Amino acid sequence: MKKLNYDRIKKVANDYNADMTAFLRKMISYPSESCHEGEVVACIKAEMGKLGFDEVKVDGLGNVMGFMGNGDKIIAIDGHIDTVGIGNRDNWKFDPYRGFEDDQLIGGRGSSDQEGGIASAVYAAKMMKDMDLIPQGYKIMVVGSVQEEDCDGMCWQYIYNKDNIKPEFVISTEPTDGGIYRGHRGRMEIRVDVKGTSCHGSAPERGDNAIYKMADIINDVRALNNDGASESTQIRGLVKMLDSKYNPNHYKDARFLGRGTCTVSQIFYTSPSRCAVADSCAISIDRRMTAGETYQSCLKEIEDLPAVKRYGDDVKVSMYMYNRPSWKGAVYETEAYFPTWINKESAPHVKALVDAHKALFGDKRIGCPKSMDKREGRPLCDKWTFSTNCVSIQGRYGIPCVGFGPGAESQAHAPNEVTYKQDLSSCAALYVAAVNLYDPSKANVDDATEYRGTLTGNDIK
Secondary structure (H helix, E strand, O other), X not given: OOOOOHHHHHHHHHHOHHHHHHHHHHHHOOOOEOOOOHHHHHHHHHHHHHOOOOEEEEOOXXXXXXXXXXXXXXXXXXXXXXXXXXXXXXXXXXXXOOOEEOOOEEEOOOHHHHHHHHHHHHHHHHHHHHOOOOOOOEXXXXXXXXXXXXOOOHHHHHHHHOOOOOXXXXXXXXXXXXXXXXXXXXXXXXXXXXXXXXXXXXXXXXXXXXXXHHHHHHHHHHHHXXXXXXXXXXXXXXXXXXXXXXXXXXXXXXXXXXXXXXXXXXXXXXXXXXXXXXXXXXXXXXXXXXXXXXXXHHHHHHXXXXXXXXXXXXXXXXXXEEOOOOXXXXXXXXXXXXXXXXXXXXXXXXXXXXXXXXXXXXXXXXOOOOOHHHXXXXXXXXXXXXXXXXXXXXXXXXOOEEEXXXXXXXXXXXXXXXXXXXXXXXHXXXXXXXXXXXXXXHOOHXXXXXXXXXXXXXXXX
């Protein structure tokens, strides 16, 4: 293991800050919603080529990958390059794709979530090559992954199964607001369908209104999310998983990750006309899963709701599948289930980032003045609230993950999205130091993993 000059690493990273800023602003200028990332892929590929990556390629799904070094083993740095849309344009104070910058901030759709992470990762790989800091026997892989906003982790299912690439560990550059993140809740997308019978709206008693049935079910879903867990509660709320009584094996991990949640995110119906009773209704449920919850338990909780039981065979509860074509036209069908995962703080890949942070910046979160009020007092090593590609990388395949990325979760999917210039260079410096502090002799997946969600029986290749 080479002796690192941390001051030099920080200086070189800071010297590249203007280049990273220009690169990020260029990426922001290309609208890149899921399945439409082609232009930003070309932008990233060109930047990697300009910076002297040893190999740059775009795979069959459309992920862009750059490699530095020639070792047999891989350490990967991942960032998704698709964004959500802009929503109501009137909510933006500036053009979301032209963006803006001042002395501290860069604004634009994707600045925090999460093209800023790609800017830091690409320049970190260049720094490693130029400073002769690619660890012996390794190559550094920087991935600009696609379709994460649509189906988190599906891009890495493709990389693992189709490209046959299996890194030793992966750094996620999703925004962490100055922290090092070692896990997050899983999630799944549930659909509930209700059947009814149509009739003329002038005599609704002749029919069976599917929307009325669904209204009862929706109230029960809300209770499942909001209610407590006392014995007298008819629908025991999801908060119960924080209690050792209901989650004896994993309640401590659940308290770290936070409780599971559920919410109705979409509603659909069919009816012969506006003057008829609706003959079907369906909803989508966004279910966030904490430690100890499984995809079976989440489906069963919906099936066991009083209103669902009341309407019996007229109700169907299922899990969504995802099969939307990528920007290259490729389809990788997978289930809309994204397993929970946590690493131990002592895991070697987590420890590498923590040790690098302490050597470079100390043991407190760092940030520019406009962000410090939200970073102070929070633990350095923590977890995400939302979900990332790590649901596949570690949740499905057991490849250890850890997160450190520029920007803040609170900026994700929000109007007037910004990231912090200082974060770009801080993250680049940390990636360089961390891969050189990683001790592969202590790498053991069983020792690294604190909790991983169960998989389904689907053999998705």
